[in-house]
Amino acid sequence: MKTIKFFILAAAVLTLWVGCNKDNSTGTTRVKVRMTDAPANYEQVNVDVKAMVFKIDNDTAVNLNVTAGVYNLLDFANGLDTLIASNDVQSGKLSQVRLILGTNNSVKVDGVVYPLTTPSAQQSGLKLSMNSVLTPGVDYNLLLDFDANLSVVKTGNGTYQLKPVIRVITAATTGSIHGSIVTSLALPATVSATNGTTTYTTVTDDNGNFLVHGLPAGTYTVIVTPKLPFLPVTVSNVAVTVGIKAELTALAF
Template sequence: MKKIILTVAVAILLFGLPSCSSDNAASGNYSYKVRLTDDPGPYSEVNVDIQAVEVTGGNGQTVTLNTNAGIYNLLDFTNGVDTLIATSTLTDSRVNQIRLILGTNNTIVANGVTYPLSTPSAEQSGLKLLVNQTLQADIDNSILIDFDANASVVQTGNGTYKLKPVLRTVVAAISGNITGSITPAGALVTVSATSNTTGLIYTSNVDAEGNFTITGLPPGSYSVTLTPLLPLLPVTQTDVVVQAGVNTSIGVIAF
């Protein structure tokens, strides 16, 4: 099966980088895990055929991780749920790049109908997840790939869809989450968190039980807006403070 290498350029600056000025990465054994999560989208299923995960270290060498190859429905991993897709023990303490290798069996389900997800030829040459991660010995080092199902699927015509992956990487140790719920449950509501410092916007949807989680937020102050379908009006909470490694709850929002 022909494989498509998808690469998405996303840079992350990590805290606590070594003070040593040498370009040589430290040697040792470093447990490393790659997990997958999703920002929800307006489909019943978004199925991605993941065949392999590769990482490139600070020494320039590329290693193929032990990958749980298969087809993953991204919508199974929303609102804080994730799954392990690859793991290995690395000898390089730095990870500079992650690359997903996908098969061709990518599909979506919309209104009960399954459609193939084609990939534009311009992206088949490869896009990369660029990271700057320093690993520590004797702990489980991990990184979370947030695959935005909504932004990654483009409808180009009647029954024609293209996969244009929009991904970002999240290091849990230096990021936090915002959680909450709505009442009554069952309303169709989107949730956005806007950084009061950078203006960057992070989004999620409320699930059928009325709960939501926005993951991988850099520490700081945010304005959180819940937007239901008309005629209901949006509700905004300002100055929501996010701390690294902490779930910040904004409670129950009534509509």
């Protein structure tokens, strides 16, 4: 059986969510794990979440209280998310998060539901390498940002595979860019935001809205590429500030 290689697009980072009590001596940390997604050109992308395991101090395995079930990733696009796990865990160095998927994964294309094969994720779990210290008395929020458009791969024989493309991001250390397209004939459109040599992409939803999130502070060039025969539009010098959603003027083609 061919092994599926999983791609992690960014280094995983945990950030302070509420507050810190330096006198806390219980040795535990509260962590909330949320899941979100970038829009994709599918009707549904369903993932079967079964379990999640933290590896702390390189040897201690902590099973999280996961809300197991089948999640349509497209329900959590453009800034929406869902809480999938919340736990008080042992404090220490978090070196790995393992997301375990079941067998009930599928994609819906043109009204037809196709199974998504994910042998590696079903057997040993999707492993996300971490390098974060969980301090006693500090609450952390971890956001798993799927890219459903890149995660679903159509094979040569017409079947589909799930090769999860995930960024691990935190809202407290990033900003976002929001905008909309009012010309329905130009939809769907692809949106990219570039800062230096790094580019982040998304696609519009059915109503023409888009949100590029998980962006480090900086100045971005945004390119909106609509459906043909409409031509791309570039918006330069878009300033992104930590914790702030930058709003673009609605675009008409």
